[in-house]
Amino acid sequence: MTRWPLPEPMAQALAAARQGADAGEVPVGAVVVKDGEVIAVAHNAPRAMHDPTAHAEMLAIRAAAAKLGDERLAGCDLYVTLEPCPMCAGAIQHARIGRVYYGASDPKGGAVEHGPRLFDRLESLHRPETYAGIGEDEAASLLREFFAARRG
Amino acid sequence: MTRWPLPEPMAQALAAARQGADAGEVPVGAVVVKDGEVIAVAHNAPRAMHDPTAHAEMLAIRAAAAKLGDERLAGCDLYVTLEPCPMCAGAIQHARIGRVYYGASDPKGGAVEHGPRLFDRLESLHRPETYAGIGEDEAASLLREFFAARRG
Numbered sequence: 001m002t003r004w005p006l007p008e009p010m011a012q013a014l015a016a017a018r019q020g021a022d023a024g025e026v027p028v029g030a031v032v033v034k035d036g037e038v039i040a041v042a043h044n045a046p047r048a049m050h051d052p053t054a055h056a057e058m059l060a061i062r063a064a065a066a067k068l069g070d071e072r073l074a075g076c077d078l079y080v081t082l083e084p085c086p087m088c089a090g091a092i093q094h095a096r097i098g099r100v101y102y103g104a105s106d107p108k109g110g111a112v113e114h115g116p117r118l119f120d121r122l123e124s125l126h127r128p129e130t131y132a133g134i135g136e137d138e139a140a141s142l143l144r145e146f147f148a149a150r151r152g
Numbered sequence: 153m154t155r156w157p158l159p160e161p162m163a164q165a166l167a168a169a170r171q172g173a174d175a176g177e178v179p180v181g182a183v184v185v186k187d188g189e190v191i192a193v194a195h196n197a198p199r200a201m202h203d204p205t206a207h208a209e210m211l212a213i214r215a216a217a218a219k220l221g222d223e224r225l226a227g228c229d230l231y232v233t234l235e236p237c238p239m240c241a242g243a244i245q246h247a248r249i250g251r252v253y254y255g256a257s258d259p260k261g262g263a264v265e266h267g268p269r270l271f272d273r274l275e276s277l278h279r280p281e282t283y284a285g286i287g288e289d290e291a292a293s294l295l296r297e298f299f300a301a302r303r304g
Contacts, residue, residue, distance in 0.1 A: 046223040051214050052247040053205070054223075062203050071198040071206075086263070086270055087242025094239060095204040108275060111238070115275050116268030118238055123260060123267050 009033050009079040010101060010135040016043040016056065017081045017142050023048060027142040030056035030080040032064035032073065032097075039076070040064035056080060057088035061095050072096045081139035083110030083132070089118040093126040101131045103139030161185050161231040162253060162287040168195040168208065169233045169294050175200060179294040182208035182232040184216035184225065184249075191228070192216035208232060209240035213247050224248045233291035235262030235284070241270040245278040253283045255291030 006014075009031045016029030020043030032040040042059035046052055057080050064073055077099040083106040084092060092100060102112070111118045112130055119127045158166075161183045168181030172195030184192040194211035198204055209232050216225055229251040230244060235258040244252060254264070263270045264282055271279045 046246075050217050050221050050223055052217055052223050052225070053210055053214055053243045058205055062205055065202050065204055069202050071202055071204050073204070085242055085246075086238045086268070087240075087246060090237055090239025090242060090263075091205045094198075094237075109277075111242075111268075115273060116238070116263075116270060118268060121267060125261075 006135050007079070007101070009038055009077075010081075010103065012038060012041055013056075013079045013081050014103070014135055014138055014142070016041050017139065020044045020056070021142060021146050027146050028056045028080065028082045028139075030060040030078060032060045032076050032078055034064070034068070034073075034076045039067050053087065055085065055088050057084055058091055061091055061097070065095065074098070077101065078128075079134075081135060082106055082143070083112050083114065085109045086111040086116055086118060092128060093118065093124060096126055097128050099129045099131065101134050103133070103135040104143065105132060105136070158287050159231070159253070161190055161229075162233075162255065164190060164193055165208075165231045165233050166255070166287055166290055166294070168193050169291065172196045172208070173294060173298050179298050180208045180232065180234045182212040182230060184212045184228050184230055186216070186220070186225075186228045191219050205239065207237065207240050209236055210243055213243055213249070217247065226250070229253065230280075231286075233287065234258055234295070235264050235266065237261045238263040238268055238270060244280060245270065245276060248278055249280050251281045251283065253286050255285070255287040256295065257284060257288070 013029040017027040021027035040063035081103040089111040165181040169179040173179035192215035233255040241263040
């Protein structure tokens with residue numbers, strides 16, 4: 001099968017997801033890019049941080065905003081290995097992220113192409129461009145292996 | 153007009169909202185209660201913190217989880233002066249908050265009785281009990297005055 005090469009930020013998000021799995025967290029990774037440069041990388045960490053909001057996207061967005069000294073991430077793109085949930089999709093809108101690239105779809109918990117489809121809602125003040133399925137196979141494999149190991 | 157007395161946690165959430173306004177933040181306050189005791193209080197602070205996720209509910213939930221040393225807030229209730237947005241409603245679900253009491257409704261940005269109505273969705277894994285309109289008049293006045301002053 002011929003594939004497009006994985007964009008470098010998604011490769012970094014997948015590497016972060018693997019680090020998350022090694023740390024016992026659900027393997028999801030996220031990266032924020034501005035002007036072609038990665039300015040924040042994070043993986044899920046609610047268990048270690050005792051923080052129910054510590055999804056990869058949230059941590060990457062917060063780190064990027066702190067780095068830029070701004071409550072908004074205008075001109076920034078987000079790469080994340082899994083379709084964002086309602087919390088993270090809402091944060092993406094508050095942050096004014098321009099483009100969202102994600103890997104695996106999440107029919108149960110996703111809020112972009114599933115469930116409330118937050119970016120498509122009429123009342124949405126900000127609608128990022130979204131691109132799905134980038135690095136999908138590896139992103140989904142990481143999650144499957146993680147949950148299979150925990151069930152076993 | 154006869155009124156029920158305002159529950160003490162909502163009075164504290166309103167006081168936090170006023171502090172937010174004094175600090176130049178959109179006046180929304182939130183309180184987490186466990187076993188009748190207030191364990192976290194916060195107001196909106198995205199401007200000061202350079203953090204697009206720093207809504208009152210998020211900060212109160214994170215502070216409560218840190219205090220309890222747990223990624224979930226089972227047995228905790230949240231009082232917030234404004235109907236939660238999708239980000240905060242999602243965080244409330246991740247945190248497994250039992251009851252949500254809120255003041256003013258938010259037809260444009262709310263996600264509980266408006267917009268995606270996240271707690272009513274079939275795919276929702278956690279549905280807190282919700283009670284609206286508690287301290288509504290004062291909560292709404294604070295917001296109206298804040299935005300009127302900024303427009304002036």
